[in-house]
Amino acid sequence: MPKLVVLRLGHRPGRDKRLTTHVGLVARAFGADGVIISDVRDKSVELSIQNVVENWGGPFFIKTGEPWRKTIDEWKRAGGQVVHLTMYGIPVQDKIEEIRKSESNKLVVVGAEKVPREIFDLADHNVSVTQQPHSEAAALAVFLHMFFNGEELYKKFSNARLSVAPQERGKVVVEAA
Amino acid sequence: MPKLVVLRLGHRPGRDKRLTTHVGLVARAFGADGVIISDVRDKSVELSIQNVVENWGGPFFIKTGEPWRKTIDEWKRAGGQVVHLTMYGIPVQDKIEEIRKSESNKLVVVGAEKVPREIFDLADHNVSVTQQPHSEAAALAVFLHMFFNGEELYKKFSNARLSVAPQERGKVVVEAA
Numbered sequence: 146m147p148k149l150v151v152l153r154l155g156h157r158p159g160r161d162k163r164l165t166t167h168v169g170l171v172a173r174a175f176g177a178d179g180v181i182i183s184d185v186r187d188k189s190v191e192l193s194i195q196n197v198v199e200n201w202g203g204p205f206f207i208k209t210g211e212p213w214r215k216t217i218d219e220w221k222r223a224g225g226q227v228v229h230l231t232m233y234g235i236p237v238q239d240k241i242e243e244i245r246k247s248e249s250n251k252l253v254v255v256g257a258e259k260v261p262r263e264i265f266d267l268a269d270h271n272v273s274v275t276q277q278p279h280s281e282a283a284a285l286a287v288f289l290h291m292f293f294n295g296e297e298l299y300k301k302f303s304n305a306r307l308s309v310a311p312q313e314r315g316k317v318v319v320e321a322a
Numbered sequence: 323m324p325k326l327v328v329l330r331l332g333h334r335p336g337r338d339k340r341l342t343t344h345v346g347l348v349a350r351a352f353g354a355d356g357v358i359i360s361d362v363r364d365k366s367v368e369l370s371i372q373n374v375v376e377n378w379g380g381p382f383f384i385k386t387g388e389p390w391r392k393t394i395d396e397w398k399r400a401g402g403q404v405v406h407l408t409m410y411g412i413p414v415q416d417k418i419e420e421i422r423k424s425e426s427n428k429l430v431v432v433g434a435e436k437v438p439r440e441i442f443d444l445a446d447h448n449v450s451v452t453q454q455p456h457s458e459a460a461a462l463a464v465f466l467h468m469f470f471n472g473e474e475l476y477k478k479f480s481n482a483r484l485s486v487a488p489q490e491r492g493k494v495v496v497e498a499a
Binding site for chain 2: 233265282
């Protein structure tokens with residue numbers, strides 16, 4: 146299986162903490178191998194994600210403070226592809242098969258409000274999940290759901306201390322012995 | 323076509339402004355008719371959403387400050403169904419066909435961190451989009467994508483002042499004459 150890693154651009158500590166945490170949790174829940182938060186270190190986002198991995202299982206990694214250009218350069222040099230999610234790109238429904246068919250590792254880039262122009266040029270694919278303004282967490286989730294063909298919904302996580310036993314009503318969380 | 327409206331519970335002005343705005347924008351972008359923010363008025367979220375509707379088209383409504391119990395009671399009294407998205411519910415992939423088949427209007431409820439216990443009982447369906455913690459914006463997007471069978475990706479909005487012309491690279495926004 147090729148690897149799939151999410152690169153989050155433009156994180157501003159404090160202001161973006163919750164949204165970036167959501168992006169990281171979506172990456173994990175929908176089958177990515179890890180998330181890289183570019184350019185700024187943010188211990189608090191790292192801890193939130195690591196805490197979920199400890200409780201709900203993995204494997205899943207988080208790194209913060211990597212310069213985005215270095216991440217993208219190394220990824221491409223190693224033969225990986227870069228997919229940039231942007232409302233200005235080609236509709237995901239027209240691109241997803243081509244992206245899915247290629248065997249190379251995928252770096253899925255999601256920006257915050259402003260994305261450096263070079264990203265559009267460095268990306269192998271600029272892909273839009275609707276042509277409307279909405280949410281990077283949502284765009285990432287729908288992209289991964291389409292990329293993994295819905296199989297991510299059945300994903301099992303290793304070394305989970307907690308898991309949900311699905312119920313028609315109410316909450317049942319099972320703790321591993 | 324039955325109506326589909328999103329009900330956002332537990333919004334805290336200030337702290338939740340961006341996430342609730344994302345939930346509203348996801349509702350619009352993925353084909354819902356409107357969003358109701360329960361219990362608290364929040365002019366600033368209303369304006370953000372109305373501003374997007376004015377620029378990118380509609381129809382789409384936002385209401386804030388409606389008591390959730392009243393919204394749900396009236397919805398059910400009018401014959402509508404209530405679908406509550408929660409990581410503790412039945413996997414969406416096992417429920418979506420049944421939900422899609424019914425002709426009644428849908429109220430899709432998404433909570434913040436704590437959801438009143440009664441919601442689980444009042445809902446016709448408690449549905450999970452993965453059994454993992456992630457993001458209500460993402461859960462809503464994937465639910466709507468599955469509910470509308472991907473057709474929402476082709477949705478046209480009326481009276482849009484702005485629209486995107488999809489590009490392999492770069493941004494092209496078209497302004498209506």
